[in-house]
Amino acid sequence: MSVLEELSQALINGNAPKTKELAQKAIDEGMAPSQVLSEGLIVGMNEVGRRFKNNEFYVPEVLIAARAMHSGMDVLKPLLSEAEASSAGTVVLGTVKGDLHDIGKNLVSMMLEGAGFNVIDVGVDVAPDKFLEAVRDKKPQVVGLSALLTTTMPAMKTTIEALKEAGVRDSVKVMIGGAPVTQRYSDEIGADGYAPDAASAVDVARRLAGKG
Numbered sequence: 001m002s003v004l005e006e007l008s009q010a011l012i013n014g015n016a017p018k019t020k021e022l023a024q025k026a027i028d029e030g031m032a033p034s035q036v037l038s039e040g041l042i043v044g045m046n047e048v049g050r051r052f053k054n055n056e057f058y059v060p061e062v063l064i065a066a067r068a069m070h071s072g073m074d075v076l077k078p079l080l081s082e083a084e085a086s087s088a089g090t091v092v093l094g095t096v097k098g099d100l101h102d103i104g105k106n107l108v109s110m111m112l113e114g115a116g117f118n119v120i121d122v123g124v125d126v127a128p129d130k131f132l133e134a135v136r137d138k139k140p141q142v143v144g145l146s147a148l149l150t151t152t153m154p155a156m157k158t159t160i161e162a163l164k165e166a167g168v169r170d171s172v173k174v175m176i177g178g179a180p181v182t183q184r185y186s187d188e189i190g191a192d193g194y195a196p197d198a199a200s201a202v203d204v205a206r207r208l209a210g211k212g
Helices: 003-012 018-029 033-053 059-076 103-114 128-138 154-165 183-189 199-208
Strands: 088-098 118-126 142-146 173-177 192-196
Touching: 003 018, 003 059, 018 033, 018 059, 018 192, 033 103, 033 128, 033 199, 059 103, 088 103, 088 128, 088 154, 103 118, 103 142, 103 199, 118 128, 118 192, 128 154, 142 154, 142 199, 154 173, 154 183, 173 183, 173 199, 183 192, 192 199
Parallel strands: 088 118, 088 142, 142 173, 173 192
Antiparallel strands: none
């Protein structure tokens, strides 16, 4: 088994110290940080995502794997150039105004980072103008809006309208998700994509960012 295969496996197993050690070993063997990221960590997180979609893994396993991924990223981040680090694109992510739920959003954030996206998490209870500010400052390809309550879903619509009014709606794709959210609601409010779960969010983000 190659060091990169071992690295992917350690990540899938959620073994953070081993993931960090193998990422360092790969670098010491002269591999490019971008290769260790794409052929080691991302391969591992993609498999975690696949298992999560198929109900072979649940939230705890995903969180443990994500923690292992972060330990590997600790080794790679200082070595990756800005261009390499955000090779998949930039995503601004937040839970909409009035909603304080963050587990779903955090899972999506970890899965996106695992897929090589540069994620800017703006937190929970995020007002439309805060999303707008992040779009202007960070120039992401995708904005992800999360809502866990039916009562806060209208804030997704308000946020999209705020982006329109500010004239930046055409420069960014909007994807939405969360327990009460549906594809139909996504179509109704004019979002570009809908993800039923964290693993699907990666596929949607890749498609919207033009990477898959």
